[in-house]
Amino acid sequence: MNELKIFAPATIANVSCGFDVLGLALDTVGDEMTIRKVSQKGIKITKITGQDLPLETQKNVAGVAALALLAEIECDFGFEIEMNKRIKPGSGIGSSAASSAGAVWAINELLGKPFNLTDLVRFSMEGERLATGVSHADNVAPALFGGFTLVRSSEPLDIVGIHTPKELYATVIHPQIEVKTSDARNILKTTVQLKDAIKQWGNIGGLISGLYTENYELIGRSLEDHIIEPIRSILIPAFDEVKSESLKAGALGCGISGSGPSIFTLSKGESAALKVAEAMKSVYEKVGIDYDIHVSKINKQGIKILESN
Amino acid sequence: MNELKIFAPATIANVSCGFDVLGLALDTVGDEMTIRKVSQKGIKITKITGQDLPLETQKNVAGVAALALLAEIECDFGFEIEMNKRIKPGSGIGSSAASSAGAVWAINELLGKPFNLTDLVRFSMEGERLATGVSHADNVAPALFGGFTLVRSSEPLDIVGIHTPKELYATVIHPQIEVKTSDARNILKTTVQLKDAIKQWGNIGGLISGLYTENYELIGRSLEDHIIEPIRSILIPAFDEVKSESLKAGALGCGISGSGPSIFTLSKGESAALKVAEAMKSVYEKVGIDYDIHVSKINKQGIKILESN
Numbered sequence: 041m042n043e044l045k046i047f048a049p050a051t052i053a054n055v056s057c058g059f060d061v062l063g064l065a066l067d068t069v070g071d072e073m074t075i076r077k078v079s080q081k082g083i084k085i086t087k088i089t090g091q092d093l094p095l096e097t098q099k100n101v102a103g104v105a106a107l108a109l110l111a112e113i114e115c116d117f118g119f120e121i122e123m124n125k126r127i128k129p130g131s132g133i134g135s136s137a138a139s140s141a142g143a144v145w146a147i148n149e150l151l152g153k154p155f156n157l158t159d160l161v162r163f164s165m166e167g168e169r170l171a172t173g174v175s176h177a178d179n180v181a182p183a184l185f186g187g188f189t190l191v192r193s194s195e196p197l198d199i200v201g202i203h204t205p206k207e208l209y210a211t212v213i214h215p216q217i218e219v220k221t222s223d224a225r226n227i228l229k230t231t232v233q234l235k236d237a238i239k240q241w242g243n244i245g246g247l248i249s250g251l252y253t254e255n256y257e258l259i260g261r262s263l264e265d266h267i268i269e270p271i272r273s274i275l276i277p278a279f280d281e282v283k284s285e286s287l288k289a290g291a292l293g294c295g296i297s298g299s300g301p302s303i304f305t306l307s308k309g310e311s312a313a314l315k316v317a318e319a320m321k322s323v324y325e326k327v328g329i330d331y332d333i334h335v336s337k338i339n340k341q342g343i344k345i346l347e348s349n
Numbered sequence: 350m351n352e353l354k355i356f357a358p359a360t361i362a363n364v365s366c367g368f369d370v371l372g373l374a375l376d377t378v379g380d381e382m383t384i385r386k387v388s389q390k391g392i393k394i395t396k397i398t399g400q401d402l403p404l405e406t407q408k409n410v411a412g413v414a415a416l417a418l419l420a421e422i423e424c425d426f427g428f429e430i431e432m433n434k435r436i437k438p439g440s441g442i443g444s445s446a447a448s449s450a451g452a453v454w455a456i457n458e459l460l461g462k463p464f465n466l467t468d469l470v471r472f473s474m475e476g477e478r479l480a481t482g483v484s485h486a487d488n489v490a491p492a493l494f495g496g497f498t499l500v501r502s503s504e505p506l507d508i509v510g511i512h513t514p515k516e517l518y519a520t521v522i523h524p525q526i527e528v529k530t531s532d533a534r535n536i537l538k539t540t541v542q543l544k545d546a547i548k549q550w551g552n553i554g555g556l557i558s559g560l561y562t563e564n565y566e567l568i569g570r571s572l573e574d575h576i577i578e579p580i581r582s583i584l585i586p587a588f589d590e591v592k593s594e595s596l597k598a599g600a601l602g603c604g605i606s607g608s609g610p611s612i613f614t615l616s617k618g619e620s621a622a623l624k625v626a627e628a629m630k631s632v633y634e635k636v637g638i639d640y641d642i643h644v645s646k647i648n649k650q651g652i653k654i655l656e657s658n
Binding site for chain 1: 366367368369370371499500501502507509511512537538539540541542543544546547548549550551552553554555557558561562567570571576
């Protein structure tokens with residue numbers, strides 16, 4: 041096997057109550073990447089379609105993540121990377137994470153899997169550091185593990201794959217405005233009220249329990265965020281209305297995807313998720329904001345091989 | 350059925366990473382209570398052995414909890430309560446919670462179960478309010494539900510029973526010093542660092558996941574408390590040494606039971622829990638502090654009927 045064409049999924053980080061620790065992978069939106077072994081050592085990015093992103097290895101998140109992997113193994117050949125970027129950078133659904141995770145995952149496959157998934161998260165986090173200035177794992181972990189993932193600890197890195205109920209669907213709407221991850225981070229306070237933190241860890245406990253027991257009502261009740269959402273949602277046009285309309289339409293819960301501006305909802309079943317999509321769209325149509333919208337089953341597999349040669 | 354003799358378990362609240370939301374029930378330590386229907390309306394506490402506690406209904410946590418229940422139902426008879434208190438008040442293993450929960454649980458049985466467990470938690474919380482000034486649920490919930498419980502939300506009250514692995518044992522040591530719950534609460538700060546809160550909700554997510562998947566290593570890694578323990582542990586003599594010795598002896602984790610001064614550990618299997626008990630005891634023997642010690646399987650049932658007539 042010398043070449044792999046893969047699907048690297050978009051991801052939703054934070055998932056309301058799990059700021060910086062929770063994430064999930066999507067199934068219908070993601071990048072396509074082709075990674076091939078070549079005799080020349082190192083990493084070369086040969087082609088990027090879909091988005092205008094740097095080809096220089098050191099300036100590209102996939103390149104940086106791949107180099108982090110190669111730094112830990114003896115390898116007398118190299119890799120070329122081609123990307124068809126379908127996830128828009130700055131959308132809040134893990135565009136950089138998909139590129140980083142896809143690159144290291146495919147290279148690991150082509151090398152005969154010398155590294156485990158947690159190692160791959162660690163390498164991918166170097167791509168995230170380039171993209172956002174912070175080496176967070178909450179998007180790359182679900183891209184690599186699939187399903188819901190928990191970053192229990194960043195140092196040492198401890199990633200936990202969480203059981204993902206089979207009827208759980210996500211609807212994500214991306215209003216076409218820019219929110220920089222760094223701005224979304226800088227707006228946050230460094231301290232929080234203990235009483236709010238208690239609510240938050242009650243909710244994350246409830247969400248994890250609801251996922252294992254496939255209790256959709258409990259999942260819905262737990263999708264609350266008393267800490268980040270009240271602050272960040274002011275950066276997202278019509279957030280409150282999108283949220284209230286989606287809940288009225290039957291969503292289990294609604295929150296900010298990553299650092300925004302995308303807004304996600306979770307629903308039980310595809311038809312519910314599609315109905316919620318209509319409700320979310322109608323808000324942005326009314327206020328005249330362009331959007332992309334995605335309805336997706338939760339992707340339990342993570343990265344998928346499309347072709348191998 | 351006119352009379353019930355019951356076992357009302359001691360409980361460990363907080364469980365390291367779950368301040369104010371998590372708790373678990375013990376099996377080998379608890380109060381015995383006898384509750385009987387009588388023709389006279391209201392609640393009468395007729396006898397308390399084991400501890401010097403008030404018999405006046407309004408001043409006794411069991412009395413207050415029972416009155417809260419009776420306030421929500423038409424009842425043309427009343428109840429007498431006898432208690433053999435085996436859990437020392439002020440020990441940090443839910444002495445007041447056992448009395449409150451036991452009283453309302455038995456009365457509900459004798460009434461033909463008009464209330465569900467969450468209702469009983471709500472009534473018992475009135476006893477907790479009398480005992481501590483705060484109507485918290487983190488001890489009464491596990492006493493009533495058994496096993497591990499999560500208070501996802503206090504308002505509205507939402508209690509989640511969490512799967513409890515069968516080989517999980519607790520060891521609890523109670524140094525014979527007094528730490529008032531109100532003091533242990535007043536010492537806390539009202540704000541926490543966001544970075545510490547993130548660690549805490551990563552850990553509670555890990556702990557809940559570890560409980561469902563019976564992953565003892567993950568349970569152990571998740572038993573961390575970056576928020577409360579660093580502050581409250583200074584009120585408990587030799588806390589750091591008890592913790593380090595218990596971990597060396599094989600405990601999965603160690604923390605403060607409730608607001609202390611009891612210290613709990615969790616272990617996989619009874620023989621491990623007994624070995625840990627020896628390590629904990631040896632610390633207090635060395636420094637010359639009297640103690641009680643309990644080794645117990647996690648009690649999955651909660652309150653148990655000992656006799657019914």
